[in-house]
Amino acid sequence: MWAVALRTLRDPEEASDALQEAFISAFRAASSFRAESQVTTWLHRIVVNACLDRVRRRQARPTVPLPETGPGEPAAPRDSMSERETTLVVQKALGELSEDQRVPIVLVDVEGYSVAETAKMLGIAEGTVKSRCARGRAKLAKVLGHLRNPSADANVPDGAVVRRDVPARRHGEGR
Amino acid sequence: MTDSRRTGAAPRPPLSVDVLADLHAGALDAKQSAALWAQVNRDPEAQAALAALDGVRQDLKALGDRPVEPMPAHFAAQLDAAIAAEAAKSRPAQPGMAPVVDMAGARRKRNRRMGWAAGILTTAAAAVAVTFVALPGEEAGSPVAQDGATTGETAPMEIEPEDLGASISGLQGKKDYGPLGDEQGLKDCLAEHDIETTQVIGVREVMMSGNEGVAALLAGGEGAHRLRLVIVDPECTTVLTNKSLG
Numbered sequence: 001m002w003a004v005a006l007r008t009l010r011d012p013e014e015a016s017d018a019l020q021e022a023f024i025s026a027f028r029a030a031s032s033f034r035a036e037s038q039v040t041t042w043l044h045r046i047v048v049n050a051c052l053d054r055v056r057r058r059q060a061r062p063t064v065p066l067p068e069t070g071p072g073e074p075a076a077p078r079d080s081m082s083e084r085e086t087t088l089v090v091q092k093a094l095g096e097l098s099e100d101q102r103v104p105i106v107l108v109d110v111e112g113y114s115v116a117e118t119a120k121m122l123g124i125a126e127g128t129v130k131s132r133c134a135r136g137r138a139k140l141a142k143v144l145g146h147l148r149n150p151s152a153d154a155n156v157p158d159g160a161v162v163r164r165d166v167p168a169r170r171h172g173e174g175r
Numbered sequence: 176m177t178d179s180r181r182t183g184a185a186p187r188p189p190l191s192v193d194v195l196a197d198l199h200a201g202a203l204d205a206k207q208s209a210a211l212w213a214q215v216n217r218d219p220e221a222q223a224a225l226a227a228l229d230g231v232r233q234d235l236k237a238l239g240d241r242p243v244e245p246m247p248a249h250f251a252a253q254l255d256a257a258i259a260a261e262a263a264k265s266r267p268a269q270p271g272m273a274p275v276v277d278m279a280g281a282r283r284k285r286n287r288r289m290g291w292a293a294g295i296l297t298t299a300a301a302a303v304a305v306t307f308v309a310l311p312g313e314e315a316g317s318p319v320a321q322d323g324a325t326t327g328e329t330a331p332m333e334i335e336p337e338d339l340g341a342s343i344s345g346l347q348g349k350k351d352y353g354p355l356g357d358e359q360g361l362k363d364c365l366a367e368h369d370i371e372t373t374q375v376i377g378v379r380e381v382m383m384s385g386n387e388g389v390a391a392l393l394a395g396g397e398g399a400h401r402l403r404l405v406i407v408d409p410e411c412t413t414v415l416t417n418k419s420l421g
Contacts, residue, residue: 003243016250020257027261083241090238109235115201127202134200137231138192144234146227147192 001047007106008051010095014058015051022050045121048107052122055099093143101136104129109137190214190221199228249374252394253347255401256376259420260344331380334390339404340420346377346392346404353380353389354409361391364411381406388415396420 001022005015026046094102107118108129115133119126141147190211197203198211215221246254334342355361355378362372374394381390383406393403396419406416 002246003239006243007238012247012250016246016253019246019250020254023254023258024261027258086234087238087241090234105235109232110239112236112239130200130202131197134196134202135193137200137228138196140231140235141192141196141224141227144231146230147224 001044004044004106004111005047005051007094007110008048008103009054010091014054018050018054019047021053022047025050041117041120044113048103048121049123052099052103055103089144093140096143097136097139101132101139104132105136105140108133190218190224192224195221195224196228199225248394252374252376252401255394256343256347256392259340259402260347263338263340263343331382331387332390334381334383334406336384336416339416339418342381342390342404343392343402343420346379346390349377349379351379355389355407355411361389364389364407365391365405367411368407368414368417370405370414370417376402380409383415386415390416 001019002015005018005022006012009015009018022043026043029046094105097105104118104122107113107121108115113121115126115129119129122129194211195215198208198215201208203211215225245251332342332345350358352358352361355364358375358378361375361378365372372391372393376392376394378389378391381388383390387409388406389409389411390404390406393405395401396403398419400419402420404416404418404420405414407414
Protein backbone atom coordinates (compact mmCIF):
# COMPACT_ATOMS: atom_id res chain seq x y z
CA MET A 1 0.00 0.00 0.00
CA TRP A 2 2.96 2.24 0.63
CA ALA A 3 4.06 1.58 -2.95
CA VAL A 4 0.59 2.35 -4.29
CA ALA A 5 0.41 5.61 -2.37
CA LEU A 6 3.93 6.61 -3.34
CA ARG A 7 3.43 5.83 -7.01
CA THR A 8 0.09 7.59 -7.10
CA LEU A 9 1.17 10.74 -5.29
CA ARG A 10 4.88 10.76 -6.17
CA ASP A 11 5.74 12.44 -2.89
CA PRO A 12 6.75 10.44 0.22
CA GLU A 13 5.32 12.92 2.70
CA GLU A 14 1.98 13.08 0.92
CA ALA A 15 1.94 9.32 0.51
CA SER A 16 2.53 8.90 4.23
CA ASP A 17 -0.24 11.34 5.10
CA ALA A 18 -2.61 9.60 2.70
CA LEU A 19 -1.85 6.20 4.23
CA GLN A 20 -2.44 7.58 7.69
CA GLU A 21 -5.78 9.09 6.69
CA ALA A 22 -6.75 5.87 4.97
CA PHE A 23 -5.93 3.57 7.88
CA ILE A 24 -7.66 5.79 10.41
CA SER A 25 -10.67 5.99 8.16
CA ALA A 26 -10.63 2.21 7.67
CA PHE A 27 -10.27 1.66 11.40
CA ARG A 28 -13.31 3.83 12.09
CA ALA A 29 -15.34 2.15 9.36
CA ALA A 30 -14.30 -1.37 10.33
CA SER A 31 -17.63 -2.21 11.91
CA SER A 32 -19.47 -1.31 8.72
CA PHE A 33 -17.39 -3.62 6.55
CA ARG A 34 -19.74 -6.19 5.08
CA ALA A 35 -17.31 -8.65 3.56
CA GLU A 36 -18.69 -8.01 0.09
CA SER A 37 -15.13 -7.80 -1.07
CA GLN A 38 -11.81 -8.99 0.26
CA VAL A 39 -10.55 -6.88 3.11
CA THR A 40 -7.36 -6.07 1.19
CA THR A 41 -9.36 -4.80 -1.79
CA TRP A 42 -11.50 -2.75 0.56
CA LEU A 43 -8.40 -1.30 2.21
CA HIS A 44 -6.75 -0.59 -1.11
CA ARG A 45 -9.86 1.21 -2.22
CA ILE A 46 -9.70 3.40 0.87
CA VAL A 47 -6.00 4.06 0.32
CA VAL A 48 -6.51 4.91 -3.33
CA ASN A 49 -9.40 7.20 -2.49
CA ALA A 50 -7.31 8.96 0.15
CA CYS A 51 -4.63 9.45 -2.50
CA LEU A 52 -7.16 10.72 -5.01
CA ASP A 53 -8.52 13.20 -2.46
CA ARG A 54 -5.00 14.54 -2.07
CA VAL A 55 -4.53 14.68 -5.82
CA ARG A 56 -7.72 16.71 -6.14
CA ARG A 57 -6.67 19.05 -3.35
CA ARG A 58 -3.28 19.44 -4.97
CA GLN A 59 -4.92 20.27 -8.29
CA ALA A 60 -6.94 22.97 -6.59
CA ARG A 61 -3.76 24.62 -5.32
CA PRO A 62 -1.41 26.68 -7.49
CA THR A 63 0.88 24.40 -9.44
CA VAL A 64 4.30 23.80 -8.00
CA PRO A 65 6.47 22.13 -10.60
CA LEU A 66 7.96 18.85 -9.47
CA PRO A 67 11.71 18.68 -9.48
CA GLU A 68 13.24 17.16 -12.60
CA THR A 69 14.06 13.88 -10.98
CA GLY A 70 11.29 14.11 -8.41
CA PRO A 71 11.43 12.40 -5.07
CA GLY A 72 9.75 9.38 -6.61
CA GLU A 73 10.80 6.11 -5.10
CA PRO A 74 14.07 5.70 -3.32
CA ALA A 75 16.28 3.44 -5.31
CA ALA A 76 16.63 0.01 -3.79
CA PRO A 77 20.28 -0.65 -2.99
CA ARG A 78 20.47 -3.78 -5.08
CA ASP A 79 19.36 -2.04 -8.27
CA SER A 80 21.94 -1.90 -10.98
CA MET A 81 22.67 1.46 -12.51
CA SER A 82 20.74 0.63 -15.69
CA GLU A 83 17.74 -0.59 -13.70
CA ARG A 84 17.78 2.62 -11.71
CA GLU A 85 17.95 4.67 -14.87
CA THR A 86 15.07 2.74 -16.41
CA THR A 87 13.06 3.11 -13.24
CA LEU A 88 13.64 6.85 -13.17
CA VAL A 89 12.72 7.20 -16.85
CA VAL A 90 9.49 5.26 -16.37
CA GLN A 91 8.62 7.20 -13.22
CA LYS A 92 9.23 10.46 -14.99
CA ALA A 93 7.12 9.33 -17.93
CA LEU A 94 4.28 8.45 -15.55
CA GLY A 95 4.51 12.00 -14.29
CA GLU A 96 3.67 13.21 -17.78
CA LEU A 97 0.23 11.65 -17.59
CA SER A 98 -2.86 13.29 -16.22
CA GLU A 99 -4.01 11.94 -12.85
CA ASP A 100 -7.04 10.39 -14.58
CA GLN A 101 -4.71 8.27 -16.67
CA ARG A 102 -1.88 7.72 -14.23
CA VAL A 103 -3.91 6.26 -11.36
CA PRO A 104 -5.54 3.44 -13.39
CA ILE A 105 -2.23 2.68 -15.08
CA VAL A 106 -0.45 2.47 -11.73
CA LEU A 107 -3.11 0.12 -10.42
CA VAL A 108 -3.43 -2.10 -13.50
CA ASP A 109 0.03 -2.13 -15.07
CA VAL A 110 2.33 -1.40 -12.15
CA GLU A 111 0.49 -2.96 -9.22
CA GLY A 112 -1.13 -5.75 -11.25
CA TYR A 113 -4.76 -5.27 -10.28
CA SER A 114 -7.38 -6.47 -12.72
CA VAL A 115 -9.50 -3.98 -14.61
CA ALA A 116 -12.50 -5.08 -12.54
CA GLU A 117 -10.70 -4.54 -9.22
CA THR A 118 -9.39 -1.18 -10.38
CA ALA A 119 -12.85 -0.09 -11.49
CA LYS A 120 -14.21 -0.98 -8.04
CA MET A 121 -11.42 0.85 -6.27
CA LEU A 122 -11.85 3.99 -8.34
CA GLY A 123 -15.63 3.78 -8.49
CA ILE A 124 -15.72 4.01 -12.29
CA ALA A 125 -16.86 1.68 -15.07
CA GLU A 126 -14.53 -1.04 -16.33
CA GLY A 127 -14.75 0.44 -19.82
CA THR A 128 -13.54 3.76 -18.44
CA VAL A 129 -10.56 2.06 -16.80
CA LYS A 130 -9.70 0.39 -20.11
CA SER A 131 -9.99 3.55 -22.17
CA ARG A 132 -7.99 5.62 -19.64
CA CYS A 133 -5.30 2.95 -19.60
CA ALA A 134 -5.33 2.93 -23.41
CA ARG A 135 -4.87 6.72 -23.60
CA GLY A 136 -2.16 6.62 -20.98
CA ARG A 137 -0.25 3.75 -22.60
CA ALA A 138 -0.40 5.47 -25.99
CA LYS A 139 1.12 8.57 -24.47
CA LEU A 140 3.74 6.57 -22.59
CA ALA A 141 4.68 4.75 -25.80
CA LYS A 142 5.57 8.13 -27.24
CA VAL A 143 7.24 9.53 -24.13
CA LEU A 144 9.30 6.39 -23.55
CA GLY A 145 10.40 6.29 -27.16
CA HIS A 146 8.78 3.01 -28.07
CA LEU A 147 7.22 4.72 -31.06
CA ARG A 148 9.70 6.00 -33.56
CA ASN A 149 7.48 8.83 -34.70
CA PRO A 150 5.79 10.12 -31.57
CA SER A 151 4.43 13.23 -33.26
CA ALA A 152 2.24 11.13 -35.55
CA ASP A 153 -0.39 10.75 -32.92
CA ALA A 154 -3.27 11.70 -35.13
CA ASN A 155 -3.04 8.78 -37.40
CA VAL A 156 -0.44 6.35 -38.53
CA PRO A 157 2.56 5.69 -36.38
CA ASP A 158 5.46 6.06 -38.77
CA GLY A 159 6.71 2.71 -37.61
CA ALA A 160 7.51 1.74 -34.09
CA VAL A 161 10.41 0.50 -32.11
CA VAL A 162 9.85 -3.22 -32.14
CA ARG A 163 11.57 -4.65 -29.12
CA ARG A 164 10.75 -8.25 -29.85
CA ASP A 165 9.08 -10.41 -32.43
CA VAL A 166 5.41 -9.80 -32.85
CA PRO A 167 3.32 -12.91 -33.17
CA ALA A 168 0.08 -12.79 -35.09
CA ARG A 169 -2.61 -11.74 -32.65
CA ARG A 170 -6.30 -12.06 -32.57
CA HIS A 171 -7.60 -10.53 -29.40
CA GLY A 172 -6.68 -7.92 -26.85
CA GLU A 173 -6.02 -8.63 -23.23
CA GLY A 174 -8.98 -6.87 -21.63
CA ARG A 175 -7.86 -7.78 -18.12
CA MET B 176 -11.59 7.48 -35.93
CA THR B 177 -13.89 8.90 -33.34
CA ASP B 178 -16.74 8.86 -35.82
CA SER B 179 -16.20 5.28 -36.77
CA ARG B 180 -16.02 4.27 -33.12
CA ARG B 181 -19.29 6.06 -32.47
CA THR B 182 -21.03 4.40 -35.38
CA GLY B 183 -19.66 1.00 -34.48
CA ALA B 184 -17.91 0.57 -37.81
CA ALA B 185 -14.33 -0.59 -37.84
CA PRO B 186 -11.88 2.25 -38.53
CA ARG B 187 -10.22 2.13 -41.90
CA PRO B 188 -6.46 1.99 -42.24
CA PRO B 189 -4.19 3.67 -41.50
CA LEU B 190 -4.98 3.05 -37.86
CA SER B 191 -4.13 5.65 -35.24
CA VAL B 192 -2.15 4.86 -32.12
CA ASP B 193 -5.19 5.76 -30.04
CA VAL B 194 -7.40 3.25 -31.83
CA LEU B 195 -4.72 0.60 -31.54
CA ALA B 196 -4.33 1.41 -27.85
CA ASP B 197 -8.08 0.95 -27.37
CA LEU B 198 -7.88 -2.36 -29.19
CA HIS B 199 -4.86 -3.38 -27.14
CA ALA B 200 -6.67 -2.49 -23.90
CA GLY B 201 -9.84 -4.37 -24.84
CA ALA B 202 -11.79 -1.11 -24.80
CA LEU B 203 -13.64 -1.69 -28.06
CA ASP B 204 -16.78 -3.74 -28.58
CA ALA B 205 -16.52 -7.28 -29.89
CA LYS B 206 -17.57 -6.48 -33.45
CA GLN B 207 -15.14 -3.59 -33.89
CA SER B 208 -12.43 -5.53 -32.18
CA ALA B 209 -12.78 -8.56 -34.46
CA ALA B 210 -12.71 -6.38 -37.58
CA LEU B 211 -9.68 -4.48 -36.33
CA TRP B 212 -7.70 -7.57 -35.41
CA ALA B 213 -8.23 -8.82 -38.95
CA GLN B 214 -6.75 -5.56 -40.23
CA VAL B 215 -3.93 -5.49 -37.72
CA ASN B 216 -2.78 -8.98 -38.61
CA ARG B 217 -2.22 -7.75 -42.17
CA ASP B 218 -0.60 -4.46 -41.16
CA PRO B 219 3.06 -4.55 -40.00
CA GLU B 220 2.97 -0.93 -38.85
CA ALA B 221 -0.06 -1.56 -36.66
CA GLN B 222 1.65 -4.66 -35.26
CA ALA B 223 4.71 -2.57 -34.49
CA ALA B 224 2.55 -0.06 -32.63
CA LEU B 225 0.97 -2.88 -30.62
CA ALA B 226 4.44 -4.17 -29.83
CA ALA B 227 5.32 -0.67 -28.61
CA LEU B 228 2.27 -0.76 -26.32
CA ASP B 229 3.38 -4.18 -25.06
CA GLY B 230 6.78 -2.63 -24.38
CA VAL B 231 5.13 0.06 -22.28
CA ARG B 232 3.32 -2.55 -20.23
CA GLN B 233 6.55 -4.47 -19.76
CA ASP B 234 8.29 -1.34 -18.50
CA LEU B 235 5.44 -0.64 -16.11
CA LYS B 236 5.39 -4.23 -14.87
CA ALA B 237 9.14 -4.06 -14.31
CA LEU B 238 8.58 -0.97 -12.19
CA GLY B 239 5.98 -2.88 -10.17
CA ASP B 240 8.25 -5.93 -9.81
CA ARG B 241 11.09 -3.83 -8.55
CA PRO B 242 11.47 -4.09 -4.77
CA VAL B 243 10.26 -0.99 -3.00
CA GLU B 244 12.13 0.42 -0.07
CA PRO B 245 10.11 0.11 3.13
CA MET B 246 8.25 3.14 4.31
CA PRO B 247 10.81 5.51 5.88
CA ALA B 248 11.04 4.94 9.62
CA HIS B 249 9.80 8.35 10.65
CA PHE B 250 6.68 8.03 8.46
CA ALA B 251 6.10 4.51 9.77
CA ALA B 252 6.41 5.75 13.34
CA GLN B 253 3.85 8.47 12.67
CA LEU B 254 1.51 5.92 11.15
CA ASP B 255 1.95 3.55 14.08
CA ALA B 256 1.32 6.35 16.53
CA ALA B 257 -1.82 7.46 14.71
CA ILE B 258 -3.21 3.93 14.61
CA ALA B 259 -2.30 3.30 18.24
CA ALA B 260 -4.04 6.53 19.21
CA GLU B 261 -7.12 5.53 17.27
CA ALA B 262 -7.08 2.10 18.88
CA ALA B 263 -6.83 3.68 22.32
CA LYS B 264 -9.81 5.90 21.56
CA SER B 265 -11.96 3.01 20.42
CA ARG B 266 -11.21 0.85 23.44
CA PRO B 267 -14.43 -0.44 25.01
CA ALA B 268 -15.71 1.63 27.90
CA GLN B 269 -14.90 0.61 31.47
CA PRO B 270 -17.63 -1.37 33.23
CA GLY B 271 -20.20 0.91 34.78
CA MET B 272 -19.24 3.89 32.67
CA ALA B 273 -21.95 3.49 30.06
CA PRO B 274 -25.38 1.91 30.18
CA VAL B 275 -25.58 -1.26 28.13
CA VAL B 276 -29.09 -2.36 27.36
CA ASP B 277 -28.37 -5.48 25.35
CA MET B 278 -25.18 -7.03 26.65
CA ALA B 279 -25.12 -9.83 24.10
CA GLY B 280 -25.76 -7.47 21.21
CA ALA B 281 -23.18 -5.01 22.44
CA ARG B 282 -20.64 -7.78 22.86
CA ARG B 283 -21.29 -9.08 19.35
CA LYS B 284 -20.95 -5.57 17.94
CA ARG B 285 -17.79 -4.91 19.92
CA ASN B 286 -16.25 -8.23 18.96
CA ARG B 287 -16.98 -7.62 15.32
CA ARG B 288 -15.49 -4.16 15.50
CA MET B 289 -12.44 -5.30 17.39
CA GLY B 290 -11.99 -8.23 15.02
CA TRP B 291 -11.93 -6.05 11.95
CA ALA B 292 -9.89 -3.45 13.73
CA ALA B 293 -7.32 -6.09 14.57
CA GLY B 294 -7.30 -7.07 10.90
CA ILE B 295 -6.71 -3.51 9.86
CA LEU B 296 -3.89 -3.14 12.34
CA THR B 297 -2.37 -6.34 10.99
CA THR B 298 -2.72 -5.16 7.42
CA ALA B 299 -1.37 -1.76 8.33
CA ALA B 300 1.60 -3.38 9.99
CA ALA B 301 2.15 -5.48 6.87
CA ALA B 302 1.83 -2.39 4.71
CA VAL B 303 4.58 -0.58 6.49
CA ALA B 304 6.56 -3.82 6.83
CA VAL B 305 9.95 -3.35 8.47
CA THR B 306 8.88 -0.36 10.39
CA PHE B 307 11.87 0.83 12.28
CA VAL B 308 14.60 0.05 9.86
CA ALA B 309 17.21 2.77 9.94
CA LEU B 310 17.74 3.87 6.38
CA PRO B 311 21.20 4.68 5.10
CA GLY B 312 21.95 8.34 5.53
CA GLU B 313 19.10 8.88 7.91
CA GLU B 314 20.18 10.55 11.08
CA ALA B 315 18.96 8.72 14.14
CA GLY B 316 16.71 10.85 16.23
CA SER B 317 16.10 13.43 13.53
CA PRO B 318 12.99 15.42 14.22
CA VAL B 319 9.82 14.34 12.51
CA ALA B 320 8.59 16.97 10.11
CA GLN B 321 4.87 17.17 10.32
CA ASP B 322 2.16 19.65 9.54
CA GLY B 323 0.73 21.16 12.63
CA ALA B 324 3.82 20.49 14.72
CA THR B 325 3.83 23.17 17.33
CA THR B 326 6.38 24.71 19.57
CA GLY B 327 5.54 26.28 22.87
CA GLU B 328 1.94 26.96 22.07
CA THR B 329 0.19 24.06 23.74
CA ALA B 330 -1.16 24.02 27.25
CA PRO B 331 -0.07 21.13 29.48
CA MET B 332 -2.07 18.05 28.64
CA GLU B 333 -3.69 15.95 31.34
CA ILE B 334 -2.46 12.37 31.33
CA GLU B 335 -4.18 9.59 33.21
CA PRO B 336 -1.62 7.11 34.61
CA GLU B 337 -4.10 4.27 34.07
CA ASP B 338 -4.71 5.17 30.45
CA LEU B 339 -1.39 6.22 28.99
CA GLY B 340 -2.35 5.00 25.52
CA ALA B 341 -4.96 7.73 25.27
CA SER B 342 -2.20 10.33 25.37
CA ILE B 343 -0.63 9.21 22.10
CA SER B 344 -2.84 11.32 19.85
CA GLY B 345 -2.25 14.42 21.98
CA LEU B 346 1.51 13.98 21.76
CA GLN B 347 1.92 13.05 18.16
CA GLY B 348 3.63 15.78 16.17
CA LYS B 349 3.97 18.17 19.13
CA LYS B 350 7.34 19.82 19.63
CA ASP B 351 6.85 21.60 22.92
CA TYR B 352 9.98 20.82 24.93
CA GLY B 353 9.00 23.15 27.78
CA PRO B 354 11.77 23.52 30.38
CA LEU B 355 13.96 21.05 28.48
CA GLY B 356 14.39 23.65 25.76
CA ASP B 357 14.88 21.65 22.61
CA GLU B 358 15.41 18.16 21.27
CA GLN B 359 18.99 18.10 22.48
CA GLY B 360 17.79 19.08 25.94
CA LEU B 361 15.36 16.17 25.89
CA LYS B 362 18.05 13.77 24.70
CA ASP B 363 20.45 14.93 27.38
CA CYS B 364 17.75 14.56 30.00
CA LEU B 365 16.83 11.05 28.93
CA ALA B 366 20.48 10.05 28.63
CA GLU B 367 20.94 11.00 32.27
CA HIS B 368 18.39 8.31 33.07
CA ASP B 369 19.94 5.80 30.64
CA ILE B 370 17.04 6.09 28.23
CA GLU B 371 18.10 5.98 24.62
CA THR B 372 16.36 8.52 22.40
CA THR B 373 15.69 6.87 19.07
CA GLN B 374 13.25 9.10 17.30
CA VAL B 375 11.02 11.71 18.87
CA ILE B 376 7.47 11.44 17.59
CA GLY B 377 6.07 14.09 19.88
CA VAL B 378 6.84 15.96 23.06
CA ARG B 379 4.83 18.32 25.22
CA GLU B 380 4.31 19.53 28.75
CA VAL B 381 1.82 17.47 30.71
CA MET B 382 0.09 17.14 34.05
CA MET B 383 -0.15 13.68 35.59
CA SER B 384 -1.79 13.08 38.96
CA GLY B 385 -1.30 16.74 39.79
CA ASN B 386 2.40 16.70 38.93
CA GLU B 387 3.93 18.74 36.14
CA GLY B 388 6.11 16.98 33.64
CA VAL B 389 7.35 16.70 30.09
CA ALA B 390 6.10 13.72 28.10
CA ALA B 391 8.01 12.37 25.13
CA LEU B 392 6.62 9.81 22.70
CA LEU B 393 9.52 7.92 21.17
CA ALA B 394 9.78 5.36 18.39
CA GLY B 395 10.68 1.86 19.51
CA GLY B 396 9.37 0.19 22.61
CA GLU B 397 10.25 -3.07 24.29
CA GLY B 398 9.33 -6.39 22.70
CA ALA B 399 6.62 -6.05 20.11
CA HIS B 400 5.76 -2.52 21.18
CA ARG B 401 6.61 0.19 18.71
CA LEU B 402 6.34 3.24 20.90
CA ARG B 403 7.71 4.36 24.22
CA LEU B 404 6.19 7.00 26.45
CA VAL B 405 8.58 8.68 28.85
CA ILE B 406 7.48 11.37 31.30
CA VAL B 407 10.01 13.27 33.37
CA ASP B 408 9.55 16.03 35.92
CA PRO B 409 10.35 19.58 34.69
CA GLU B 410 13.82 19.52 36.27
CA CYS B 411 14.55 16.10 34.82
CA THR B 412 15.44 14.69 38.19
CA THR B 413 12.84 11.90 38.15
CA VAL B 414 11.37 9.66 35.51
CA LEU B 415 7.66 9.60 36.28
CA THR B 416 6.78 7.08 33.57
CA ASN B 417 8.72 4.92 31.17
CA LYS B 418 6.35 2.57 29.37
CA SER B 419 6.18 0.76 26.04
CA LEU B 420 2.96 1.24 24.07
CA GLY B 421 1.41 0.47 20.74
